[in-house]
Amino acid sequence: MSEPINVADFERLAEERCEPGYWGYVVGGAGDEVTLRDNVAAFRRRLLRPRMLVDVSNVSTRTTVLGTEVAMPLMVAPTSLQRVAHAEGEPAVARASAAVGTVYCLSSLASVRPGELAAAVPDSLRWFQLYWSRDRGFTRELVREAAENGFRALVLTVDLPAAGPRERDLRSGFGLPEGLPMPNLPRPLVGAHSFHDTLGEIVDTSLTWRDLEWLRAECAVPLVVKGVLTGEDAALACEHGADGIIVSNHGGRQLDGVPATLDALPEVAEVVAGRAEVYLDGGIRRGTDVAKALALGARAVLVGRPALWGLAAGGETGARRVLELLRDEIRLALVLLGCATPDDVDPGHVRVRE
Numbered sequence: 001m002s003e004p005i006n007v008a009d010f011e012r013l014a015e016e017r018c019e020p021g022y023w024g025y026v027v028g029g030a031g032d033e034v035t036l037r038d039n040v041a042a043f044r045r046r047l048l049r050p051r052m053l054v055d056v057s058n059v060s061t062r063t064t065v066l067g068t069e070v071a072m073p074l075m076v077a078p079t080s081l082q083r084v085a086h087a088e089g090e091p092a093v094a095r096a097s098a099a100v101g102t103v104y105c106l107s108s109l110a111s112v113r114p115g116e117l118a119a120a121v122p123d124s125l126r127w128f129q130l131y132w133s134r135d136r137g138f139t140r141e142l143v144r145e146a147a148e149n150g151f152r153a154l155v156l157t158v159d160l161p162a163a164g165p166r167e168r169d170l171r172s173g174f175g176l177p178e179g180l181p182m183p184n185l186p187r188p189l190v191g192a193h194s195f196h197d198t199l200g201e202i203v204d205t206s207l208t209w210r211d212l213e214w215l216r217a218e219c220a221v222p223l224v225v226k227g228v229l230t231g232e233d234a235a236l237a238c239e240h241g242a243d244g245i246i247v248s249n250h251g252g253r254q255l256d257g258v259p260a261t262l263d264a265l266p267e268v269a270e271v272v273a274g275r276a277e278v279y280l281d282g283g284i285r286r287g288t289d290v291a292k293a294l295a296l297g298a299r300a301v302l303v304g305r306p307a308l309w310g311l312a313a314g315g316e317t318g319a320r321r322v323l324e325l326l327r328d329e330i331r332l333a334l335v336l337l338g339c340a341t342p343d344d345v346d347p348g349h350v351r352v353r354e
């Protein structure tokens with residue numbers, strides 16, 4: 001294939017390079033994958049409304065997330081097992097994100113501890129994603145390690161009290177590769193297929209919104225709640241101390257039949273009303289998708305699979321190229337929409353397709 005010029009090209013390249021079982025793990029979703037497909041389709045159900053003769057001689061994609069300046073309103077979502085995509089693993093994606101000037105969120109299902117990632121890529125803008133285990137002492141240590149090692153936010157994933165039904169993995173028998181370290185879990189995941197079931201046993205399923213206050217007190221950095229899909233939960237997240245909310249359905253991998261994240265975003269943004277920063281992930285493949293999310297109330301978005309496709313296709317260079325392509329697409333979308341900055345994108349720039 002000639003030089004990849006968009007995210008879809010990277011997807012095709014990555015598929016050629018990945019072992020089929022792992023590929024199914026990456027691109028698959030829960031159940032009938034209705035939500036997985038809808039995340040992408042929702043962007044096609046919205047049309048952009050560009051404004052003409054606006055001064056776009058000096059457009060910038062720069063913005064801030066929780067007070068940190070970033071080069072664009074797009075960050076890298078936490079995804080597991082990055083070392084399976086490429087031997088360079090998590091540090092490669094963190095380096096790629098640092099080179100482009102955006103946030104890299106390290107997953108709890110990484111092969112490195114927060115301290116190791118910080119030592120390997122000290123100049124990264126890093127967040128840490130937490131799966132809150134039943135072992136509270138372990139959780140406390142992990143959260144402390146992240147805060148002490150320059151992670152600027154803690155992202156609590158709340159949509160995985162059990163693993164979603166990933167039927168592709170059941171069929172392929174995809175399991176954890178032998179010897180892959182999982183140092184951010186209190187006990188090993190069982191390697192046989194459907195290792196997600198073990199993850200479901202490790203996370204604390206008794207958690208309620210009140211426990212957020214314990215975490216808030218333990219955690220010296222801003223707290224972001226990932227996996228909110230309703231105005232009701234957005235209100236509770238704000239009331240219990242969240243500084244940020246990620247509208248997310250885990251990339252269609254958890255409860256099948258929930259709304260596309262772009263459809264859930266307006267109700268969350270309305271209820272939050274500026275009390276916390278609102279982000280979105282799920283289905284972002286183009287700069288114009290980012291513009292639509294900004295118009296409907298997101299401060300920034302995150303990408304999961306696109307970064308993994310870049311990593312699988314070309315290690316750190318591939319991941320960096322994907323982020324650069326998206327950054328350039330966001331810039332051009334702003335220029336053509338008549339917006340000098342991400343903050344200038346407002347609800348008037350988008351409408352539903354009839």
Ligand SMILES: Cc1cc2nc3c(=O)[nH]c(=O)nc-3n(C[C@H](O)[C@H](O)[C@H](O)COP(=O)(O)O)c2cc1C
Binds near residue numbers: 025251283305
């Ligand atoms: C292969 C894969 C692994 C993931 N692992 C995690 C994880 O460890 N923790 C987490 O909070 N979310 C995880 N997610 C969800 C992502 O953070 C994100 O919500 C989702 O990928 C966004 O959708 P997109 O892939 O369409 O961009 C994972 C997603 C994928 C595709």
